[in-house]
Amino acid sequence: MSGSDEVKVRAAVSRGVGMATSIEELVLSAPGVDEVRVAIDACAVCHSDLMFLDGGWSTDFPVVLGHEAAGRVLDLGEGVDNVSVGDRVVVSLIRACGTCRACRRGHDVACTGDLALRNRSPLSDLNGEPVTHGLGTAAFAEQVVVHRSQVAAFPDSVPFEAAALLGCGVLTGVGAVTNTARVGEGDSVVVIGCGGVGLSVVQGARLAGADPIIAVDPLVSKQEAALKFGATHASGPDDTAERLTGATGGRLADHVFVTTAAPGAFAGAASLLDRMGSLVLVGIPAEGLTVDIDPGVLAVANQKILGSKMGTARLAIDVPRLVDQYLAGLLDLDGMVTSRHSLDDIDTAFAEARSGEVIRTVVVFDNADPVAEEAL
Ligand SMILES: [Zn+2]
Ligand SMILES: [Zn+2]
Numbered sequence: 001m002s003g004s005d006e007v008k009v010r011a012a013v014s015r016g017v018g019m020a021t022s023i024e025e026l027v028l029s030a031p032g033v034d035e036v037r038v039a040i041d042a043c044a045v046c047h048s049d050l051m052f053l054d055g056g057w058s059t060d061f062p063v064v065l066g067h068e069a070a071g072r073v074l075d076l077g078e079g080v081d082n083v084s085v086g087d088r089v090v091v092s093l094i095r096a097c098g099t100c101r102a103c104r105r106g107h108d109v110a111c112t113g114d115l116a117l118r119n120r121s122p123l124s125d126l127n128g129e130p131v132t133h134g135l136g137t138a139a140f141a142e143q144v145v146v147h148r149s150q151v152a153a154f155p156d157s158v159p160f161e162a163a164a165l166l167g168c169g170v171l172t173g174v175g176a177v178t179n180t181a182r183v184g185e186g187d188s189v190v191v192i193g194c195g196g197v198g199l200s201v202v203q204g205a206r207l208a209g210a211d212p213i214i215a216v217d218p219l220v221s222k223q224e225a226a227l228k229f230g231a232t233h234a235s236g237p238d239d240t241a242e243r244l245t246g247a248t249g250g251r252l253a254d255h256v257f258v259t260t261a262a263p264g265a266f267a268g269a270a271s272l273l274d275r276m277g278s279l280v281l282v283g284i285p286a287e288g289l290t291v292d293i294d295p296g297v298l299a300v301a302n303q304k305i306l307g308s309k310m311g312t313a314r315l316a317i318d319v320p321r322l323v324d325q326y327l328a329g330l331l332d333l334d335g336m337v338t339s340r341h342s343l344d345d346i347d348t349a350f351a352e353a354r355s356g357e358v359i360r361t362v363v364v365f366d367n368a369d370p371v372a373e374e375a376l
Contacts, residue, residue, distance in 0.1 A: 006030055007037075011123070011141030012346045012363075013131065015062045017055035021347050026064070026131055026141070029122040031077035034115075034148050038091055041160035043069035043139040044337075044362045045353040046168050047195065047261060048284070052134065053350060056261070056286035063132035064123060066140030066363070067093040068168035070160045073151070080148045082316070088160070089151040090319050092167040093135040094310055096149040108149070108314045117147055140346060140363060152319035158326060161340070161362045162333035165196070166322050168310070169360060170333065173200020173259065175311015175318055176282045177208055181255050185209030190244060190253045190272050191231070193260030194222035196336060196360045197282060199229045201257045203331055206230030210255075212247040216240050225359060229332060237264070241272060253277055261285045267292075270303070278304040282311075336360045 006029045012021045031037045049065040051057045069091040073083050083089055096103050097113020121133040122145040131138075138144055154163050173196070177183045189210040191201045194217035205213045206229075215226030215234045223234035235243040244253055252274035258265050261283040270279050270293060298305070311318070325331035339361035341349040349361045 007143065009142040010343060011064045011138070012066070012343055013062050013064055014053055017053070021350070023344055023346075025126060027124045027126065028141070028143055028145055031075055031145050032116055033078045034080060035077040035117065035145055036073055036080055036083060036148055036151055037075040037143055037145050038071045038089060038151060039074050039143050039367045040069050040071040040091070040139050040141065040365050041367055042071075042164040042362050042364050044161070044164050044167075044169065044196075044360045045349050047197075047353065048135065048168070050350065050354055051261065051284075051286065054354075058287070059134065060132045062125070063134045064138035064141055065134035067135040067137035068164055069137065069139035069144070070154070070163035070167065071144075071367070074143065082148055083151055083153050087153045088156060088158075088163070089153050090163050090166045090315070091137060091139055091144060091146060092150050092152075092171065092315055093137045094150065094313060094315050095136055095147045096314070098149065106314060107312070109309045109312055115147055117145075140343065142343075142365060142367065149315065152315045154319065154323050155327075158323060159334070161337050161364060162326065163323075164362060165333050165336060165360060166319050169196040170200045170322060170331070170336070171313045171318055172282060172308075172311040173197045174204035174207070174322060174331070175313040176201055176257060176259075176280055176308040177204030179312040179318070180306050180308035181257070181278055181280045183208040183210050183255055186211055187254040188212055188244070188248050188251065188274070190214045190216060190240060190256045191226070192216045192237075192240075192256065192258045192265045192269060193262065193283060194219075194226045195260065195356065198257075198259035199226060199336060199359060201259055201282065202226050202229045202231050207325065207330060212244075214240065214244050214247060214253070219356060222356070229335070244272060255280060257282055259283050263289050270298070270305075273301070273303050275301045276303070277301070278306050280306045280308050282308045337362050340364050342366075
């Protein structure tokens with residue numbers, strides 16, 4: 001089916017910071033070499049989408065956001081052999097060329113390869129003006145064109161909205177525990193921020209056998225959610241040290257994960273670290289934030305600061321592992337989806353995610369059977 005023409009798709013277009021989204025018909029180009037076209041069934045709202053919408057990070061407008069998605073493969077560009085037409089796939093922003101130095105070392109999140117989609121957007125409006133391919137994915141749209149490395153197949157037994165979370169939030173949270181920090185059995189863990197990513201860190205820590213797991217959030221509802229997802233203790237930001245030392249018999253933490261972008265979360269995080277401990281930076285704050293760190297303390301106490309972009313994940317390895325854990329009942333994805341909206345109602349979904357009243361809100365699409373439809 002390669003060599004197909006461009007298609008028209010409905011998409012949620014953001015035209016400026018703070019502006020309401022408009023649902024517009026856009027032109028999506030055919031998949032090029034090593035690219036795939038996917039019909040989107042579900043795309044969750046992630047805080048990174050809000051960072052662009054609210055001006056915390058800069059982007060070129062107009063833009064289509066959405067990067068935590070799942071759908072079905074419609075069309076393959078030349079050279080794609082990791083998925084087939086009709087496959088159900090997770091769609092992620094992680095893009096790996098497979099041949100650059102970072103990719104050769106297994107560091108997909110650090111890929112610097114010269115991919116065509118890094119230089120041109122597959123989206124344009126009906127006048128031919130380019131529309132930014134938000135986070136290299138643009139999945140708040142009926143269909144996307146992405147690089148082959150951005151998709152990973154999953155079995156029919158996983159619902160689309162659960163699989164979508166594997167594209168960013170859960171991949172990022174569990175990956176921070178297993179890939180970045182390599183948490184071990186019996187390690188003490190503090191998780192600052194209990195949104196979708198924070199709860200995924202909690203779940204990853206539980207799967208790794210960490211104990212205690214102290215979940216920290218100003219909202220009591222989120223503390224309660226963290227206890228449900230596997231935290232052993234929960235507290236507000238002011239009581240964390242006391243709760244931690246109470247649970248460990250006086251020790252501080254082996255790992256402190258900052259999973260929120262809220263500026264206040266970073267300031268005191270290092271002070272919760274025990275000797276040999278690691279501070280794991282998962283949440284990405286607005287551009288320009290700085291934090292004071294005492295390097296002498298870090299050196300003397302053998303402590304580490306670890307950046308963790310997208311859980312240092314490799315889609316082809318991490319997605320199958322997370323799917324297995326979900327199907328074995330070890331990883332709760334269904335419980336993380338607490339709200340659903342149609343594409344037309346996407347601004348409500350953004351407002352809910354912004355308010356923190358949902359764990360994950362998912363935009364669901366009515367794509368009955370796009371592969372069969374296209375075959376007609
Ligand atoms: Zn995200
Ligand atoms: Zn690469």
